[in-house]
Amino acid sequence: MERNLTAEQLALFEKEFASNPQYRVMQNAVTETPVTKIALDRQVVTSIDHSVSNLLDDWKVTNQKKSGRCWLFAGLNLLRPGAAEKLGVKDFEFSQNYLLFWDKFERANFFLEAVIETADRDVDDRTVAHLLSDPIGDGGQWNMFVALVRKHGLVPKTAMPETESSSATAQLNDALRKLLRQGARDLRKLDGVEAQRSRKAELLTTIHRVLSIHLGTPPQKFLWQWKDSDKTFHRDGWTTPAEFAAKYVTLPVDDYVCLVHDPRESSPTGRTFTVDYLGNVVDAPPVVYLNVEMDLMKQLAQDAIVGGEPVWFGCDVGKQMSADLGYWDANLYDFGAVYDTEFTLDKAERLLHHETLMTHAMLFTGVDLVDGKPRRWRVENSWGDEKADNGFWTMNDSWFGEHVFEIAVRRSALPADLQARLDDEPIVLPAWDPMGALAD
Incomplete structure (x- = not known):
């Protein structure tokens, strides 16, 4: 084939398409109907229902609305059943807006410190460019959630309710991005850390003001x-966020560790990893995860649910998903049949070729076991109650293996040899590695 596309070649492409009646039928169908409706595999759909043998959830789902706070919602959703039981109420929510405020403020400081640290590099250095690409997005990971709870505590939703901007963060984020990139320009022009930190304090004063205008002021005490x-x-009386968290968080979040399934040859199993410049709270423990086999990840998630605890997890949510049905299955859509081709990238190759990464965090609240093996999983999403089973989705086990990347479990649940590996010095991946993706 020629380097460029010639008129003769274009004619051959058109002739090849026109010569096959199947292609013309598909063209007629897809030009009038969404391709997902055409590719939906009816046999897969009729094989799925929302029932599971082991079910934990007996509460209403939450709604992150037009924000990327899924990782915060999933973390708080993990904690709220214990709090609700201790309070003696049917349903309860911690304030997601409260943690959003502190995540934004801490992340602004984290970003500005990274700018100071890399100020001697060229602005188009790959790490600097990555930092500047999205200095204040909504997404996050498990360790970042724990860092916020540890430092700032928690409050009930009534103490810091949702605002227009917590439920729809685009305009807030736009203002913050402008201010932080402008601040990065200022810091990179200054000589000496003392001068840079002085300017950083001024920048953070403005950031705090913008956050307070959009989200409200976080309470230091509340009745x-x-x-x-x-x-x-x-009545507990006047309570601080730290006191509230200490009293009503019934799970030992500090004891939870993050496990991932990264099947790339460059990422050996049984090793810990971290990602350069990944985090939100300066001087908090770094975001560290242990790479494990998928079968172990499933077993640990299954064991936790059977033992009575939901499981926080991160995945590539948009793959093979039906929002109308509330289903995920690895073979839900047969796009290959529609296009008369094959999609052959495996999970490792999808990571290497930028076809996948973690995009969303949710909670496993049930598992359907057949002869001790998982068949499907029940998922508490944070997209409201209008989809799926009142907001609880169903994931076939085939999808778990292909598109789930991360879970948080108790350290004590791991085999002894892997518990020991958690203390190893982590391999540092570059800031742009896909395993540093933030769930939103």
């Missing part, structure tokens, strides 16, 4: 009182 499900009145 906490409530009625339980029996309509009995309770």
Whole structure:
């Protein structure tokens, strides 16, 4: 074939398409109907229902609305059943807006410190360019959630309710990005860390003001009182966020570790990894994860659910997904049949060729076991209750293996040899590695 596209070649392409009746039928169908409707595999759809043998959820789902806070919602959703039980109420929500405020503010400081650290590099250095590409997005990872809870505590949703901008973060993020990139320009022009940190303090004053305008002011203390499900009145009195978290977080979040499935040859199993400049709270423990085999990841998730605990996880949510049905299955859509071709990248190759990364975090709240093996998984999403089973989705086990990347489990759940590996010095991946993707 010639280097350029010639008129003769274009004619051959058109002739090849026109000569096959199947292609013309598909053209007629797809030009009038969404391709996902055409490619939806009816046999897969009829094989799925929302029932599972082991079910934990007995509460309503939450709604992140037009924001990328899924990782915060999933983290708080993991904690809220224990809090609801301790409070004696049917349903309860921690304030997602409260953690959003502190994540934005901490992340602004984290970004500006990274700018100071890399100020001697050229602005188109790959790491600098990566930092500048999205200095203040909504997404995050498990360790970042823990860092916020550890430092800032938690409050009930009534103490810092949602605002227009917490539920739709685009305009807030646009203002913050402008200010932080402008701040990066200023910091890179200054000589000496003392001068840079002085300017950083001025920048953070502005960032705090913008966040307060959009999200409200985080309470330092609040009067906490409530009625339980029996309509009995309770009052804790004036409470700090740290005190509230200490009293109503019933899971030991500091004991949870992050496991990933990264099948690339460059990422050996049984090794810990971190990603350069990944985090939100300066001086918090780094984002570290242990790479494990998929079968172990499934077993640990299954064991946690059977033992009564939901499981926080991260995945590439948009692959082979039906929002109308609330289903995920690795073979839900037969796009190959529609296009008369094959899609042959495996999970490792998809990572290497930028075809996949973690995009969303949710909660496993159930598993359907047949002869001790998982057949499907129940998922608490944070997209409201209008889809799926009142907002609870169903994931076939085939999808778990292909598109789930990360789970958080108790350290003690791991085999002893892997627990020991958690103390190894982590391999540092570059800032742009796909395993540093933030779920939103």
